[in-house]
Amino acid sequence: MWVCGALCRARAPAQLGQRRLPESRRRRPASASFSASAEPSRVRALVYGHHGDPAKVVELKNLELAAVGGSDVHVKMLAAPINPSDINMIQGNYGLLPQLPAVGGNEGVGQVVAVGSSVTGVKPGDWVIPANPGLGTWRTEAVFGEEELITVPSDIPLQCAATLGVNPCTAYRMLVDFERLQPGDSVIQNASNSGVGQAVIQIAAALGLRTINVLRDRPDLQKLTDRLKNLGADHIVTEEGLRKPEMKSFFKDVPQPRLALNCVGGKSSTELLRHLAPGGTMVTYGGMAKQPVIASASQLIFKDLKLRGFWLSQWKKDHSPGQLLLPSRGADSGEDCRGGQPRKENKLWLQPDWAQILLPPLLAIGSAEPAMGHQA
Numbered sequence: 001m002w003v004c005g006a007l008c009r010a011r012a013p014a015q016l017g018q019r020r021l022p023e024s025r026r027r028r029p030a031s032a033s034f035s036a037s038a039e040p041s042r043v044r045a046l047v048y049g050h051h052g053d054p055a056k057v058v059e060l061k062n063l064e065l066a067a068v069g070g071s072d073v074h075v076k077m078l079a080a081p082i083n084p085s086d087i088n089m090i091q092g093n094y095g096l097l098p099q100l101p102a103v104g105g106n107e108g109v110g111q112v113v114a115v116g117s118s119v120t121g122v123k124p125g126d127w128v129i130p131a132n133p134g135l136g137t138w139r140t141e142a143v144f145g146e147e148e149l150i151t152v153p154s155d156i157p158l159q160c161a162a163t164l165g166v167n168p169c170t171a172y173r174m175l176v177d178f179e180r181l182q183p184g185d186s187v188i189q190n191a192s193n194s195g196v197g198q199a200v201i202q203i204a205a206a207l208g209l210r211t212i213n214v215l216r217d218r219p220d221l222q223k224l225t226d227r228l229k230n231l232g233a234d235h236i237v238t239e240e241g242l243r244k245p246e247m248k249s250f251f252k253d254v255p256q257p258r259l260a261l262n263c264v265g266g267k268s269s270t271e272l273l274r275h276l277a278p279g280g281t282m283v284t285y286g287g288m289a290k291q292p293v294i295a296s297a298s299q300l301i302f303k304d305l306k307l308r309g310f311w312l313s314q315w316k317k318d319h320s321p322g323q324l325l326l327p328s329r330g331a332d333s334g335e336d337c338r339g340g341q342p343r344k345e346n347k348l349w350l351q352p353d354w355a356q357i358l359l360p361p362l363l364a365i366g367s368a369e370p371a372m373g374h375q376a
Helices: 004-009 029-034 084-091 158-162 167-177 195-206 221-231 247-253 266-274 297-301 312-318
Strands: 042-048 058-064 072-079 109-115 127-130 141-145 149-152 186-189 210-215 235-238 259-262 281-284 306-309
Touching: 004 042, 072 127, 072 158, 109 158, 127 158, 167 195, 167 259, 167 312, 186 195, 195 210, 195 221, 195 259, 210 221, 210 266, 221 235, 235 247, 259 266, 266 281
Parallel strands: 186 210, 186 259, 210 235, 259 281, 281 306
Antiparallel strands: 042 058, 072 109, 072 141, 109 127, 127 149
16 A cells, blocks of 8 residues: 555645654754744644554644754655554554654655755655654655665666665565575465565575465465565465374475564464474564464474564664675675665565565675564
């Protein structure tokens, strides 16, 4: 789902009162979008003043665009998706919450309209995406600090640029950070048709890894299977099929996976664990089923399985900028998300995913924010 087109067509029924947080309480310069400027300009935004059901607490408001300071950047938003983490943040049950009132949206792409006198990293006409969550992308325009933005190429599809910061970054980090996988090794994942799932399929294929992709049964299963196969999926299995005895025969021809990626929880995650190779790792990055991850004592004791969690926001806090670029296993190339420039020797273009979200060239990504919730 996309926000900015709807904002441009909508009429705002109310105006948000002026509000400027004290400097000590401000978490980011973008909050200046709530302040008055010498020559106020109106912009539309989807704002929530308290946490709750998004359908009840989010309102279309008129905001005053802040004046552009020396280190500020005036951005016109071009596209902004709606992710599950955006909903979680509005509900108040996410790991990172902005100060209220807040503009919704953690991801999107905008075009630079004007820059302050001391800005050197971007110029008018450049495309930019948020460097961190909570920036508030569900608005027509905003004034952000230069350090809050990452430039991206403007010659990639618009939807591709708007979704660069979340799903593919999460997929890459999980594939390379938890197990030292080699070409030919297997990875198993649930929610394989999610944004992260499809990024996993494509990046894994580029690294020479086999993917075992678990889906819920559905009427259009064959159509979805064909689509994922076209992205590079090696094997497609339904949740019910994963529980059948025939899977023993399946793993006689396919190496047992050493890495499992769990976005669902509950019974689905239990089945992933059951098929992991001894010593393998299951990484949980979401909980779509809203059910706990359950591992038996025998799996932990006799198979020595490891349970890990992943959230790229925390990953960024735990790593220095020099660690953001890591060589991709099986490929001597990479991409600096902060510079937005992929190395030329080995580009990987990710094809449109099932939700028709285009993903850009990725091989070694770490700095663009990230793993928002379950990234689905």
